[in-house]
Amino acid sequence: MLKEAAKPVWSLNEFDKPLLTASYFGFMPVAAPRISEADLEAVKHCGEHPYFDAAEKAALIRSYVDNNFASLSHPLALVYKRKAGRLPAGRQGYSLHFIGASTGIAEAALIRAALSILSEEGHKNLRVDINSIGDKDSIALYERELASYVRKFGGSLNPELKESLRQDPWNIFRREEEEIIQLRGAAPSSLSYLSSASRIHFKEVLEYLESLGVDFRLEPSLVGERNHCSHAIFAVKSIENEAEHVLATGYRYSRLTRKLGLKKEIPMAGVSIFSGVKDAARRIYKQLPKPKFYLVQLGREAKMKTLTLIENLRENHIPVHHFLGKDKLAAQLSSAEALRVSYLIIIGHKEALDGTATIRNIQTRAQDTIPISILPQYLKKISL
Numbered sequence: 001m002l003k004e005a006a007k008p009v010w011s012l013n014e015f016d017k018p019l020l021t022a023s024y025f026g027f028m029p030v031a032a033p034r035i036s037e038a039d040l041e042a043v044k045h046c047g048e049h050p051y052f053d054a055a056e057k058a059a060l061i062r063s064y065v066d067n068n069f070a071s072l073s074h075p076l077a078l079v080y081k082r083k084a085g086r087l088p089a090g091r092q093g094y095s096l097h098f099i100g101a102s103t104g105i106a107e108a109a110l111i112r113a114a115l116s117i118l119s120e121e122g123h124k125n126l127r128v129d130i131n132s133i134g135d136k137d138s139i140a141l142y143e144r145e146l147a148s149y150v151r152k153f154g155g156s157l158n159p160e161l162k163e164s165l166r167q168d169p170w171n172i173f174r175r176e177e178e179e180i181i182q183l184r185g186a187a188p189s190s191l192s193y194l195s196s197a198s199r200i201h202f203k204e205v206l207e208y209l210e211s212l213g214v215d216f217r218l219e220p221s222l223v224g225e226r227n228h229c230s231h232a233i234f235a236v237k238s239i240e241n242e243a244e245h246v247l248a249t250g251y252r253y254s255r256l257t258r259k260l261g262l263k264k265e266i267p268m269a270g271v272s273i274f275s276g277v278k279d280a281a282r283r284i285y286k287q288l289p290k291p292k293f294y295l296v297q298l299g300r301e302a303k304m305k306t307l308t309l310i311e312n313l314r315e316n317h318i319p320v321h322h323f324l325g326k327d328k329l330a331a332q333l334s335s336a337e338a339l340r341v342s343y344l345i346i347i348g349h350k351e352a353l354d355g356t357a358t359i360r361n362i363q364t365r366a367q368d369t370i371p372i373s374i375l376p377q378y379l380k381k382i383s384l
Contacts, residue, residue, distance in 0.1 A: 012029045013286070014285065014286055015029050015285045015286075015287075015288060016081075016283065016284055017120060017283060017285075018092075018117045018120070018121070018273075019079055019081070019094070020285055020288065020289075021113070021117050021120050022096055022117060023288045023289070023319075024116075024289075024310060024311075024313070024319055025112060025113040025116070025310060025314075025324075026077045026322055026324055027077040027078060027079035028076075028077060028078055028079065029080065030078050030079070030080050032080040032081055032083055033060050033080075034059060034083075035055050035058075035059040036062075039055050039058040039059045039062060040055050042058050042259070042260055043057075043058045043228065043256070046227045046228050047227070049225050051235070051246065051249040051272070052224050052225040052228075052229060052249065052251070054225065054227070054228045054253070054256065056082070056095065057228065057253045057270065058260055060095075060097060060270075061257055061260050061262070062260065064099070065261075069099070073323075073335070074100030074101075074325075075098060075099060075101040075105075075106070075323075075325035076098075076099040076100055077097070077098050077099070077109065078097045078099070079094060079095070079096045081094055082094060082095050082272065082273075093272065093273050093275070094272075094273045095270055095271070095273070096110055096113055096114065096270060096271050097268065097269070098110055098268075098270070098325075099266065099267070099268050101269075101325040102267040103201070103204060103325070104205040105325050106252075106267065106269040107205045107232050107250070107252075108209070108212065108307055109307060109324055109325075110269060110270065111128060111212075112212055112214075112307045112310075112311060113271075114236055114248045114271045114273055115128075115214065115236065116311060117273060118236060118248065118273065121275065123238050123247060124238065124240075125238055125239045126215070126236060126237070126239075127215045127216065127236070127237050127239055128209065128214055128215065128216040128217075128234055128235070128236055128237075129217055129218075129219035129222055129235045130209070130216055130217075130218060130219065130222065130232060130235075131218060131219050131220055131221075131223065131233050131234075132190065132194060132198060132202040132232045133223055133224060133229065133230065133231070133233065134193070134194040134195055134202075134230065134231060135195055135197065135198050135231065136255065138190070138193055138194045139226060141193045142188070142190045142193040143169065143170070143226065146169040146172070146188060147169040149169075149187055149188055150166075150169045150172060150183075153183060153186070156179070157179055157180075157183070161175070161180060168226075170223060170225075170226050172184050172187055173222075173223050184221060187220070187221075189220040191220070198231065201232070202232055205232045208304065208307070211305065211308065212307055213308070219235070222235060224251050227255075228256050229253065229255075230251070230253070230254065230255055231251070231252045231269075232252070233249075233250070233251040234249070234251070235248065236248040236249075236271075236273075245275075247274060247275040248271050248272060248273040248274060248275070250269065250272070251270070253268055253270065254267050254268050254269075256268075288319075289317075289319035290319070291319040291321045291341065292342045292382075293319075293320045293321065293341060293342075293343045293344070293345050293379060294320065294322065294332075294344050294345065295309070295320045295322040295344075295345045295347070296332045296333070296344055296345065296347070297322075297332075297348075298327075298329060298346070298348040298349065299348055299349040301353060302347040302348055302349065302351065302352040303327075304352070305352050306322070306347070307324075309347070309357075309372060309375070312372075312375075312376060313375070316380070318376055318379050318380065320345065321335070321336065323335050336362075341362065342361070342362060343359055343360060343361055343362060343382065344358075344359070344360040344362060345358075345359055345375075345379075346358040346359075346360060351369070355371060355372050355373070356369050356371055356372060357369070357370060
């Protein structure tokens with residue numbers, strides 16, 4: 001959550017429940033960027049994919065530049081309602097973006113917030129399918145191997161399917177003809193071709209999912225769109241009576257930033273939520289919660305527990321300020337001072353291992369260390 005003075009001019013003055021839920025995880029509600037003809041032209045090489053909307057990402061990158069978002073503190077987290085024209089009639093969807101973080105905290109925050117939004121919408125039995133295609137070198141290596149596999153084992157395909165895979169071997173994951181499904185079953189996995197850096201990144205994302213207690217599975221066929229997706233790609237699904245319904249997809253699209261004219265590549269990751277109740281059923285809020293606590297996390301173990309703690313506090317209607325993605329204590333304390341909070345919630349290495357949190361009164365410097373399991377009740381007493 002950003003301090004009031006830092007809000008851009010296109011921030012919002014009223015919010016529905018999904019925007020409110022996202023704000024607990026630090027996502028700032030903003031107006032959706034308008035997709036222009038220039039945006040569509042800039043990403044025409046990316047093709048049309050319902051779950052991997054390059055045009056929307058291009059519009060956000062352009063808005064990032066036009067509104068000078070680079071001047072805001074990073075990592076920067078944004079959320080907005082998706083344009084109705086890109087969704088089923090009468091429905092509302094949302095996009096969440098985490099900008100400026102190259103580590104797995106970006107994917108973890110997006111997944112945790114998306115799960116919370118979907119749960120609040122009434123969706124049950126949620127599962128995260130996830131895969132990684134890695135960085136550009138990993139993608140190039142994998143594409144060569146995939147093309148070789150198709151040439152070697154696709155000889156029995158009909159001419160139309162052969163031509164489709166010749167033009168783009170990634171179509172093996174998009175087409176649903178029976179011959180393609182059988183060929184896909186033995187296709188090489190992108191995980192086998194990840195660079196060392198990409199392996200480390202994907203391992204970190206999986207560690208976050210394990211720490212969150214999220215139900216997830218590896219899905220080799222989840223490869224995204226080769227011209228702008230990279231690294232971890234995930235889909236949130238509802239599982240009902242053995243039927244699977246995709247409710248959200250997310251991935252990194254940092255590669256687009258240089259192609260759209262930025263001088264250097266900016267880490268950008270996003271998740272698009274496709275399932276929402278009709279607008280008429282939504283309650284509108286005039287303001288976001290105003291936290292009186294600032295959550296400080298120090299060290300790897302503490303960071304792994306942060307998102308679970310934020311979700312627990314959200315369920316108890318306790319908002320907290322935080323700076324996910326920032327590791328240094330000085331940066332977090334500076335942010336807390338600017339926000340003029342009354343209390344710090346500190347989780348360091350020792351607290352993370354002990355399952356505790358230290359609550360410090362900023363004015364008196366008095367502090368208590370208590371079990372995380374009773375933290376919501378403790379903070380509610382302070383708030384009275």
